[in-house]
Amino acid sequence: MSPATLDDEVQGGLVQARLAGDWTLATLGPQLSVLDARLRQLNARSAHWDLRAVTRLDSVGALLLWRAWGERWPDETAISETHRRVLVRAAGVTLPVRAVRAPYDPATPLLLVGRGTLTLLEHSLGVIALIGQIVLDLIYLIGHPRDIPWREFSATLYKSGAQALPVVALVGFLIGVVLSYLSSLQLKTFGADVFIVNLLGISVIRELGPVLVAVLVAGRSGSAMTAQIGVMRVTEEIDALATMGISSSLRLVLPKVLALSLATPLLVLWCSAAGMLGGMVSAHLEMGLSYAYFIDTLPKVVPVANIFIGLGKGVAFGVLVGLVACYFGLRVRPNTESLSAGTTSSVVTSITAVIIVDAVFAVLTRSQGIP
Amino acid sequence: MLGHHSLPAASPENAPVIAIRGLWTRFGETVVHRDIDLTVAAGEMLGLVGGSGSGKTTLLREIVGLLAPSQGTVELFGSPVQSDDPELRRRVRRRFGMLFQQGALYSALSVADNIAFPLRELRQLDEDLINDLVRVKLAMVELEPSHGALMPAELSGGMVKRVALARALALEPELLVLDEPTAGLDPDRSASFVTLIRTLQRELGFSVVMVTHDLDTLAGLATRVAALADQRIVACGTLAEVASMDHPFTRRFFASERAQAALQAAAR
Ligand SMILES: Nc1ncnc2c1ncn2[C@@H]1O[C@H](COP(=O)(O)OP(=O)(O)OP(=O)(O)O)[C@@H](O)[C@H]1O
Ligand SMILES: [Mg+2]
Numbered sequence: 001m002s003p004a005t006l007d008d009e010v011q012g013g014l015v016q017a018r019l020a021g022d023w024t025l026a027t028l029g030p031q032l033s034v035l036d037a038r039l040r041q042l043n044a045r046s047a048h049w050d051l052r053a054v055t056r057l058d059s060v061g062a063l064l065l066w067r068a069w070g071e072r073w074p075d076e077t078a079i080s081e082t083h084r085r086v087l088v089r090a091a092g093v094t095l096p097v098r099a100v101r102a103p104y105d106p107a108t109p110l111l112l113v114g115r116g117t118l119t120l121l122e123h124s125l126g127v128i129a130l131i132g133q134i135v136l137d138l139i140y141l142i143g144h145p146r147d148i149p150w151r152e153f154s155a156t157l158y159k160s161g162a163q164a165l166p167v168v169a170l171v172g173f174l175i176g177v178v179l180s181y182l183s184s185l186q187l188k189t190f191g192a193d194v195f196i197v198n199l200l201g202i203s204v205i206r207e208l209g210p211v212l213v214a215v216l217v218a219g220r221s222g223s224a225m226t227a228q229i230g231v232m233r234v235t236e237e238i239d240a241l242a243t244m245g246i247s248s249s250l251r252l253v254l255p256k257v258l259a260l261s262l263a264t265p266l267l268v269l270w271c272s273a274a275g276m277l278g279g280m281v282s283a284h285l286e287m288g289l290s291y292a293y294f295i296d297t298l299p300k301v302v303p304v305a306n307i308f309i310g311l312g313k314g315v316a317f318g319v320l321v322g323l324v325a326c327y328f329g330l331r332v333r334p335n336t337e338s339l340s341a342g343t344t345s346s347v348v349t350s351i352t353a354v355i356i357v358d359a360v361f362a363v364l365t366r367s368q369g370i371p
Numbered sequence: 372m373l374g375h376h377s378l379p380a381a382s383p384e385n386a387p388v389i390a391i392r393g394l395w396t397r398f399g400e401t402v403v404h405r406d407i408d409l410t411v412a413a414g415e416m417l418g419l420v421g422g423s424g425s426g427k428t429t430l431l432r433e434i435v436g437l438l439a440p441s442q443g444t445v446e447l448f449g450s451p452v453q454s455d456d457p458e459l460r461r462r463v464r465r466r467f468g469m470l471f472q473q474g475a476l477y478s479a480l481s482v483a484d485n486i487a488f489p490l491r492e493l494r495q496l497d498e499d500l501i502n503d504l505v506r507v508k509l510a511m512v513e514l515e516p517s518h519g520a521l522m523p524a525e526l527s528g529g530m531v532k533r534v535a536l537a538r539a540l541a542l543e544p545e546l547l548v549l550d551e552p553t554a555g556l557d558p559d560r561s562a563s564f565v566t567l568i569r570t571l572q573r574e575l576g577f578s579v580v581m582v583t584h585d586l587d588t589l590a591g592l593a594t595r596v597a598a599l600a601d602q603r604i605v606a607c608g609t610l611a612e613v614a615s616m617d618h619p620f621t622r623r624f625f626a627s628e629r630a631q632a633a634l635q636a637a638a639r
Contacts, residue, residue: 024575337479
């Protein structure tokens with residue numbers, strides 16, 4: 001590699017520009033702007049150009065020259081045939097008009113709101129269509145019980161249910177401990193220690209257990225489902241399924257949604273039990289409440305309806321998380337950016353939807369299960 | 372090449388572009404390469420042939436430093452690719468362009484951004500120049516400027532190959548490493564690929580290592596052919612020499628009528 005050089009001299013009132021060496025990206029890179037300025041200056045003085053000593057000219061060098069020449073051939077140019085061809089190729093594609101940035105539009109915020117609303121509408125319609133597809137699949141399966149995807153169903157049940165047991169137990173137990181500890185501090189000042197059972201029972205079984213489990217399932221299983229279906233979209237595996245005549249909704253979406261609708265209520269029960277255990281241990285250590293008293297009082301102060309409300313929420317949240325996860329997975333376009341955006345949207349949307357549905361539940365069941 | 376004569380004789384410039392010595396590759400128990408030696412001099416165009424699964428892609432990955440050989444050394448431009456010095460490694464890696472068998476385009480970037488990506492990474496060129504360069508590279512591989520806005524997922528298989536080639540050419544490499552560059556191209560495009568690489572090679576004097584099963588590409592480009600079989604390089608020489616070698620693989624590879632036609636065309 002020899003460095004790119006540029007010499008100029010005045011001969012008989014004429015400016016002579018002589019280029020030599022390698023005019024390539026590797027040699028030009030560091031001194032690009034300096035050379036560019038000098039070339040333009042020489043062009044302005046309508047120099048005669050001598051490129052015969054140039055050893056190598058690549059498209060960077062060619063473009064640099066061509067732009068310095070104002071995108072036309074100078075009047076006098078001495079150049080080898082090989083290098084002329086490189087320049088011709090570079091010249092053929094430069095466009096004299098440069099793209100201009102679009103000016104700021106004052107209506108932009110309005111457009112953003114409108115676009116956001118339309119997107120929300122589109123997503124809602126998409127989820128409804130997916131629900132419709134699942135119902136159709138279910139009807140089909142009643143007629144063709146041999147096609148029920150048992151393997152996928154049990155695999156999801158195992159991965160999203162059984163494997164989630166330890167973490168759900170840990171979270172439930174700790175929440176029980178913390179809640180019981182904090183409440184006992186308050187209750188002691190009123191001498192209302194025994195109400196700890198009512199407080200813990202209602203809040204964990206009816207409210208915290210289902211929501212906590214839903215958040216865990218969305219983060220653990222929902223994201224995994226979106227990523228899995230998304231990657232299958234990227235690698236065209238979904239298309240391969242379709243060509244084999246296998247319905248992707250029946251094989252991928254339905255078993256996931258059904259398995260979650262079964263696993264989540266069971267996890268809710270498990271989480272609430274762990275929460276009760278944690279609360280009981282904490283109440284015993286903090287306030288000296290005996291285990292026997294706790295266990296004896298719990299069924300009296302927490303009507304059994306609360307367990308059913310918790311289980312109902314579990315089913316609803318499981319279906320919701322499964323639907324949202326599959327919906328965003330199927331929407332992934334075949335690139336990595338879309339995959340990561342889809343996974344994020346899936347988790348955020350399902351957690352938000354869970355909280356909203358929880359509020360609806362609270363309104364609808366306000367007269368049930370309160371002693 | 373005027374510039375080269377003025378250089379001192381011992382400089383790494385005169386070292387072979389690729390020097391592979393005593394290279395072994397093992398994946399667990401399977402041995403893919405057994406004691407391979409191979410050198411590629413500056414300006415040479417080496418065609419690598421071999422049956423499917425004979426380890427051609429693996430050898431290319433070792434040449435560009437993506438995979439460390441189990442044993443032996445690979446040197447590019449006179450310095451080891453697996454060097455511990457990150458600065459040296461980066462400098463070596465800027466000097467070659469690689470075309471992957473599956474394209475390996477960045478799926479989140481448009482075609483134009485894929486080609487512009489290595490140029491932007493240099494942080495030496497202004498955006499206007501980069502845009503013009505992208506158009507030059509697109510034109511080289513016979514794509515329209517309007518194709519620059521497409522995403523990789525919207526391309527046909529052959530277009531993916533051509534964009535990947537344009538990206539490999541972006542940094543004006545001194546060595547092009549091509550893994551089946553013409554697989555998936557129609558014969559017309561294969562022919563113009565051969566013409567393009569030959570023209571560029573004459574203008575810029577780079578070296579090429581390519582894996583190909585396409586005899587026309589081999590006949591049109593390769594100044595030397597190496598045949599990989601039985602975990603070794605069983606033949607290395609001009610196309611005619613390798614074709615006349617008495618080895619089961621080369622005999623089968625060059626036996627067909629089409630192969631004979633390509634060989635005759637090359638001889639002419
Ligand atoms: N990461 C890996 N782990 C284990 N084995 C591997 C790995 N990569 C490649 N192999 C094996 O090494 C051998 C050579 O593979 P390679 O991809 O190099 O073949 P190839 O010559 O490029 O074939 P083709 O022409 O089909 O592309 C194959 O048998 C493959 O199974
Ligand atoms: Mg291969």
